[in-house]
Amino acid sequence: MESIKVGLLGLGVVGGGTWKVLARNAREIARRAGRHIEVSRVAVRDVAKARKLLGPDVAVCADPFEVVRDPSINIVVELIGGDMLARELVLEAIAQGKHVVTANKALLAKHGNEIFAAASARGVMVAFEAAVAGGIPIIKAIREGLTANRIEWVAGIINGTTNFILSEMRSRGLPFATVLAEAQRLGYAEADPTFDIEGIDAAHKLTLMASIAFGIPVQFDRAYIEGISKLAAEDIKLAERLGYRIKLLGITKRRPEGIELRVHPALVPTRSLLANVEGAMNAVLVRGDAVGQTLYYGKGAGEEPTASSVVADLVDVTRLLTADPESRVPHLAFQPDAMDDTPILPIDDVVTSYYLRFSVADQPGVLADVTRALANGGISIGSMIQQPTDSADTAELIFLTHEAVERNVNEAIAKIEALPFVHSRVTRIRMENLA
Numbered sequence: 001m002e003s004i005k006v007g008l009l010g011l012g013v014v015g016g017g018t019w020k021v022l023a024r025n026a027r028e029i030a031r032r033a034g035r036h037i038e039v040s041r042v043a044v045r046d047v048a049k050a051r052k053l054l055g056p057d058v059a060v061c062a063d064p065f066e067v068v069r070d071p072s073i074n075i076v077v078e079l080i081g082g083d084m085l086a087r088e089l090v091l092e093a094i095a096q097g098k099h100v101v102t103a104n105k106a107l108l109a110k111h112g113n114e115i116f117a118a119a120s121a122r123g124v125m126v127a128f129e130a131a132v133a134g135g136i137p138i139i140k141a142i143r144e145g146l147t148a149n150r151i152e153w154v155a156g157i158i159n160g161t162t163n164f165i166l167s168e169m170r171s172r173g174l175p176f177a178t179v180l181a182e183a184q185r186l187g188y189a190e191a192d193p194t195f196d197i198e199g200i201d202a203a204h205k206l207t208l209m210a211s212i213a214f215g216i217p218v219q220f221d222r223a224y225i226e227g228i229s230k231l232a233a234e235d236i237k238l239a240e241r242l243g244y245r246i247k248l249l250g251i252t253k254r255r256p257e258g259i260e261l262r263v264h265p266a267l268v269p270t271r272s273l274l275a276n277v278e279g280a281m282n283a284v285l286v287r288g289d290a291v292g293q294t295l296y297y298g299k300g301a302g303e304e305p306t307a308s309s310v311v312a313d314l315v316d317v318t319r320l321l322t323a324d325p326e327s328r329v330p331h332l333a334f335q336p337d338a339m340d341d342t343p344i345l346p347i348d349d350v351v352t353s354y355y356l357r358f359s360v361a362d363q364p365g366v367l368a369d370v371t372r373a374l375a376n377g378g379i380s381i382g383s384m385i386q387q388p389t390d391s392a393d394t395a396e397l398i399f400l401t402h403e404a405v406e407r408n409v410n411e412a413i414a415k416i417e418a419l420p421f422v423h424s425r426v427t428r429i430r431m432e433n434l435a
Contacts, residue, residue, distance in 0.1 A: 001034070001035050002035070003035060003036035003037065003038040004033075004035050004036070004037045004038065004074050004075060004314075004318050004321070005038055005040045005041075005072050005073050005074050005075075006037060006038060006039045006040065006073070006074070006075050006076075006077055006314065007039075007040070007041045007042070007043070007067035007068065007070060007073040007075070007076045007077065007098075008039050008041070008042045008043070008067075008077045008079065009042075009043050009064045009067060009068075009076065009077065009078050009079060009080050009089060010043070010044065010078070010079035010080040010081070011042055011044045011050050011053070011054075011079075012079065012081075013302075013303050013306075014079050014103050014130070014303065014306045014307055014310065015042075015044075015077075015079040016053075016303060017302075017303035017304045017306060017307030017310075018039075018077065018079070018307040018310045018311060019039060019053070019054070020303075020304065020307070021304060021307045021308065021310075021311050022037060022039060022311060022314075025311075029311060029314075029315060032315050033314075033315045033318040033319060034318065034319060035318055037311075037314050037315070037318060039054075039058060040058060040059065040072065040073070041058065041059045041060075041061070041066075041067045041070055041072075041073060042054060042058055042059070042060050042061075042067070043060075043061055043062065043063060043064035043066065043067045044060060044062070045062060047060050047061065047062055064080065064085075064089055065089065065092065068089055068092045068093045068096060068098070069092070069096060073098060074098065074099065074321070075098060075099045075100070075101060075314060075317055075318075076089070076090075076093040076098050076099070076100050076101070077100075077101045077102070077310060077314070078090055078093075078100060078101070078102040078103075078104060078107075079102070079103055079104075079310070080104075081104060081106075082104075082106070082107075083104070083106045083107045083110050083111060086102075086104050086107045087107060087111050087114075087115070090102065090107065090115055090126070091114075091115065091118055094115070094118045094119050094122050094124055094126070095118070095122065097122060097123075097124060098124060099124045099125045099126070099127070099317045099321070100119070100124070100125070100126045100127070101126075101127045101128070101130075101310055101313040101314055101317065102126065102127075102128050102130075102131060103128070103130035103131050103306055103309070103310055104128075104131060105128075105131040105132060105201070105204040105205050105208065106204050108128055108131055108204075108208055108218065109203070109204035109205075109207045109208060109218060109220040110220055112208065112211070112218035113217050113218050116218075116331040116336075117336070119331065120325075120331070120336055123325040124325075125317050125320065125328060125331075126331055127313035127314075127316060127317055128208070128313070129309040129310075129312055129313050130306050130307075130309035130310045130313065131204075131205070131208060132158065132205040132208055132209060133156070133158055133205065133282045133284060133296070133298070133300045134160075134282065134298070134299050134300040134301045134302060134305045134306045134309065135298050135299050135300075135302070135304075135305030135306060135308045135309055136282055136283075136284065136296050136297070136298040136299075136300065136309075137296070137309065137312065138156075138209065138284050138286075138296050139208070139209075139212060140312075141286070141294070141296055142154070142209060142212045142213055142286060143212050143329060144329060146286060146288050146291065146294070148288075148290055148291075149288025149289055149290045149291055150254075150288065150289045150290075151213040151214060151254065151286065151287070151288050151289075152253070152254055152287040152288065152289060153251070153252065153253040153254065153286075153287045153434075154206075154209050154210070154213050154250075154251070154252050154284065154285070154286050154287075155249055155250065155251045155252075155274070155284070155285050155432065155434055156206075156209075156249065156250050156274070156282065156283060156284030156285060156296075157247055157248065157249065157250075157274060157277050157281070157282055157283050157284075157300075158202045158205045158206065158250050158282055158284065158300060159196055159199075159201050159202040159205075159248060159282075159300070160188065160279075160280035160281065160282055160299075160300045160301050161183060161188050161189045161193065161196035161197070161201075161280070162196055162197060162199075162202070162227070162228050162248040163247065163248065163277065163278070163279065163280060163281065163282070164179075164183055164188050164279055164280040165179045165180060165183055165189075165197070165228065166228060166231075166236070166245075166246055166247060166248065166265075167278045167279055168182065168183075169231075169233055169236050170236050170237075170240060170245060170246070171278075173233060173237065174233065175233050176228070176229065176231060176232075176233070180193060180197065188280055197227050197228055197229050198225065198226075198227030198229060199225045199226055199227040199228075199248060199263040199264065200225060200227075202225075202248060202250045202263045203220065203223045203225045203250065203263045204220060205250060206223065206250035206251075206252055206261065206263055207219065207220040207223055207261065209250070209252065209284070210252040210259060210261050213252065213254075213286070214252070214254055214259055214340065214342065215334035215338065215339055215340050216259060216339065216340050216341070216342055216344075217339060217341075219261070219344050222261060222344035223261045223262065223263065223344070224261065224262040224263065224264065224346075224347040224350075225262075225263050225264075226262075226263065226264035226265065227248070227265075228248050228265050231246065231265055231429075232427070235355075235357065235427060235429060238357065238398060239267050239355070239429075240270070242267075242355075242383075242385075242398075242400065243269060243270050243271075244267035244268060244269055244270060244275070244355075244431070245267070245268060245270055245275040246265050246266065246267055246268075246429065247265070247266060247268055247274060247275065247277070248263070248264070248265050248266075249263070249264065249265075249266045249268070249274070249432060250262075250263045251263075251266075251432065254342075255345065255351075257343075257345060257349065258342055258343040258344060258345040258349075259342055259343070259344050259345060260344075260345050260350050261344045261345075262347060262350060264430055265429055265430075266352075266429065266430045266431060266432045267355050267429055267430070267431040267432070268431075268432055268433075268434065269433060272433075272434060273285065273295050274434065277297065280299075280300070280301070281297065281298065281299065281300065282297070282298065282299070282300025282301075283295060283296065283297040283298075284296045284297075285434060287434075293434075347406055348405075348406050348407040348410070349405065349406065349407065350405070350406045350430075351403050351404070351405055351406070352403060352404075352406070352430045352431060352432060353382070353400065353401050353402060353403050353404070353430070353431035353432075353433070354379075354399075354400070354401045354404065354409055354428055354429070354430060354431060355398070355399070355400055355427075355428070355429040355430075355431055356397075356398070356399040356400075356401070356413070356426055356427070356428055357396065357397070357398045357399075357426070357427040358396070358397060358416065358417075358422060358423075358424045358425065358426040358427065359389060359394050359395070359396050359397075359422070359423040359424040360394070360395055360396075360397055360419075360421050360422050360423060361393060361394060361395075361421035361423065362388075362392075362393050362394055362395040363393075363421065366395075366421050367386075367397070369419055369421075370397065370416055370419070370422075373412050373415040373416050373419070374399070374401070374412050374416075376412070376415075377404070377408040377409065377411055377412035377415075378404065378405075378408050379401050379402075379404045379408060379409060379412055380401060380402040380404070381399055381400070381401055381402070382399075382400045382401055382402050383399075383400045384397065384398065384399050384400075385397070385398040386398075394423060400431065401431075409428065413426045413428060
C-alpha cells in the first residue's frame with residue numbers, strides 16, 4: 001500500500017518535533033496507521049537550514065502554497081501560526097481536496113466555523129488535537145471518549161506560562177514582574193507575553209473545547225477574558241492562608257439560560273485537583289452527567305508533547321482516508337446540522353463566588369455599612385477577615401461570598417467604593433469550587 005504523503009508548513013519548535021517523532025517512531029506509527037506516513041515536502045523560510053536537517057529525500061521550498069497545491073500531497077500539516085496567512089493556506093488546502101492537521105488555536109478560534117464548513121462541503125477532515133493543551137488528548141476525550149455524556153462543564157489550566165508564573169509567585173513570594181522576567185529567561189514566556197498573561201491564548205483553547213462540549217459554533221469573540229498581570233502577591237498569600245490557590249482558569253458551563261465562556265484568575269480550594277497543578281503543566285477537568293468528573297493532565301506545550309498530538313491526528317486521518325465522509329467523527333463532535341444556537345452569556349450573568357479585599361477607616365459602623373451594601377445586592381457572606389495595615393487608623397477587610405450574580409457584585413462594589421471611609425479600590429477575584 002502506498003505511503004501517505006505529508007506536506008509540512010513550518011519547521012519551528014512543533015514542526016521540528018513532528019519531524020523527529022515521525023522519523024524516530026516510523027515503524028510503530030505505520031503499524032498503528034496501517035500505512036507509512038512520509039513527510040515529502042516542507043515549506044520554510046530558511047530553505048538551506050531545513051535541507052541540512054531533513055536530508056535529500058524531502059523537497060524543501062519557501063512558498064507554502066507550492067506545498068498546498070502539490071497534487072502528490074495527501075495531508076497538509078499547518079504549523080506556521082498566526083491566523084491570516086494560515087487561513088488562506090488551510091482554505092486552499094481544503095479547496096484542493098487535501099486533509100489538514102493544525103496546531104493553530106488562534107486560527108480555529110477566529111475562523112473555525114468557516115474552515116469546518118468548507119471542509120465538510122469538500123469531504124475532507126481538519127484535525128486539531130495539538131491546538132489545545134499540547135500533548136494532552138483532550139479534544140479526542142471530549143469529542144469521542146465522552147460522547148455518551150451530556151457535558152455539564154469544562155474547567156482547566158490551559159496555559160503553562162501563566163501557571164508557571166502563579167506557581168512561582170506563590171511558592172517564592174515574588175511579585176508578578178520578577179517572575180515574568182524569569183519565565184522569559186527560561187523560555188516559558190515569549191518576548192511579548194501578552195497572549196499568555198492576558199488570557200488570550202487560554203481563551204482560544206477554551207472556545208474550541210466549549211464548541212465540542214456543547215455543540216455550539218466557535219464564538220471566540222463572545223468569551224470573557226481577564227489575565228493575571230494585575231494580580232498582587234498579597235492576594236496570592238491571602239488565598240493560601242484562606243485555604244485556596246489562585247489559578248488562571250478557562251471555564252465553560254452549561255446553564256438553562258445559556259453557556260458561560262470565561263477565562264480569568266480564580267481561587268480554587270487547595271485540596272482540589274487543579275490547585276495542585278504546578279509549574280508549566282496543564283490540566284483539564286470535564287464534568288459529564290454519566291461519568292462525573294474526569295481529569296486530563298500533562299504537558300501543554302513543547303516540541304515533542306505537541307508533536308505527539310500532531311502525529312496522532314496524522315494517524316487518525318490516515319485511518320479514515322477511505323471512509324465515507326458522512327461516517328467520520330464530526331469536527332465539533334455534533335453533526336453540522338445539529339449544532340445548537342444556545343447563547344453565550346455575558347459576564348454580568350455569570351454566577352460564582354467572590355473574594356473581595358479593600359482598605360477602610362478603622363472606626364465604628366464601617367462593617368455594618370459594607371455588609372449592608374452586599375446584602376442589598378443579594379450577596380451572602382461566607383466568611384470575613386479584618387486585619388491591620390501599616391497605618392494605625394486603617395484596616396483591611398477580606399470577604400469570601402457565597403454564589404452571586406456578577407452584575408449584583410459589580411453594583412455592590414460600586415456602592416462600597418463610594419463610601420467615604422473606604423480608602424482603596426476593591427480587589428475582586430472570582431472563586432470556583434468545581435464541585
